[in-house]
Amino acid sequence: MKRKSSNKYPFIVLLMIHSALLLYTFRKQEKRKTLLVLLLSHVGLGYIFEILILNLLDAYKYLPKIFKNxxxxxxxxxxxxxxxxxxxxAVFISGFHLKWKAKLIFLLYFQVVERLFIRLKLYKTFWWSPLYTTGFLAIFFPLSDKWYELLQKGNRFILNxxxxxxxxxxxxxxNYLMAVFGNFRMGRGKVYTWREHFLFTPLYGFVQALITTWFIRRDRLRGKIQAFVIGLVLDWVLYRCGFLKVKNAFIRFMVRGVMVYMASWFRKFIYREIREENEVY
Incomplete structure (x- = not known):
């Protein structure tokens, strides 16, 4: 599945740098639960952005050359x-309440990294520009600060x-891991292309997450059962209609169970433990 390439090393270096930032933040800050929710929320927002810009609009292409496909x-x-x-x-910036001077340094940092990656042919742009990245980050970093603030205040919309x-x-x-290991593919017709897969899968993830959170948020035990059963029914309908292929149905059964468990854990963590943490400090 993997191949030898020097392309991966700059990606690994960035992974180490940003992991160090995150570990330092969690070590020094007291509101670690709130910061964890902030982080996971940012990951979700990032995926929405990437699905629109990368999957649908083909703005750019990453070239880490870790996978053959x-x-x-x-x-x-x-x-x-x-x-x-x-x-x-973003969690580092918001956790330490860094002001605009620090934000500008990070904006410059990402600008330099993106241009360097283009020069080293680790990243290829089509219609995208590094200046667009700077513009979006200039909006995202203050958004992160406000999100963190409202999480601490228990704002209902931000919690939901x-x-x-x-x-x-x-x-x-x-679902990405399942695709890597060959247990999950989405598409149309007899032959599913990877392009189709990465167009359909995010939409599938949006809907499954909406089903899961909707029922679990409304009711605990019954909501878990409803989310699990309806999620499986959606899989079955997509499979019967030819939009979904799975090698092992039991694995998909387990995936839905894991997602119901994780959503239940998120529900408790966000609506109870985050409030308790911010009441203490």
């Missing part, structure tokens, strides 16, 4: 960007949005 490789690069590099940085985004991001991550 170009689409898996490209999406893996997107996951590193939207689930690690940018969210870890965080619950959905945490669940949706987890759903998309699990």
């Amino acid at each position: 170009n689409y898996l490789d490209n999406i893996f690069g997107a996951i590193l960007s939207q689930a690690i590099y940018i969210p870890f940085t 949005a965080s619950f959905y985004l945490c669940t949706m991001g987890t759903e998309i991550n699990i």
Whole structure:
């Protein structure tokens, strides 16, 4: 599944840098539960952005050359960007309440990294520009600060949005792993292309996460049962209509169970433990 390439090392270096930022933040800050929800919410937001810009509009292409399959490789690069590099940085900035001078330094940092990756042919742009990245991050970093503030205040809309985004991001991550290991494919017709798969799968993840959070948010035990059963029914309908292929039905059964468990955990964590943490401090 893997191949030798020097392309992967810059991605690994960035992974180490941003992981260090996140670990330092969690070590120094007291509101670790709130920061964890902030992080997972950012991952979900990042996936929505990447699905629109990368999957649908073909703005750019990542070239880590870790997987032989170009689409898996490209999406893996997107996951590193939207689930690690940018969210870890945003949590660091918001956790330490850094002001605009620090934000400008990070904006310059990402601008330099993106241009360097283009020069080293680790990242290829089509109609996208590094200046667009700077513009979006200039909006995202203050949004992160406000999201963190409202989480601490227990804002109902932000709590609900965080619950959905945490669940949706987890759903998309699990489905990506299932695709890597050959247990999950989506598309049309007899032959499913990877392009089709990565167009359909995010929409599938959005819907499954909506079903799961909707029923679990409304009711505990009955909601878990409803979310599990309806999720399986959706899989069965997609399979019968020819939009879904699975090698092992039991694995999909287990995936739905894991997602119901994770959503239940998110529900307790976000609506109870986050409130308790912010009441203490």
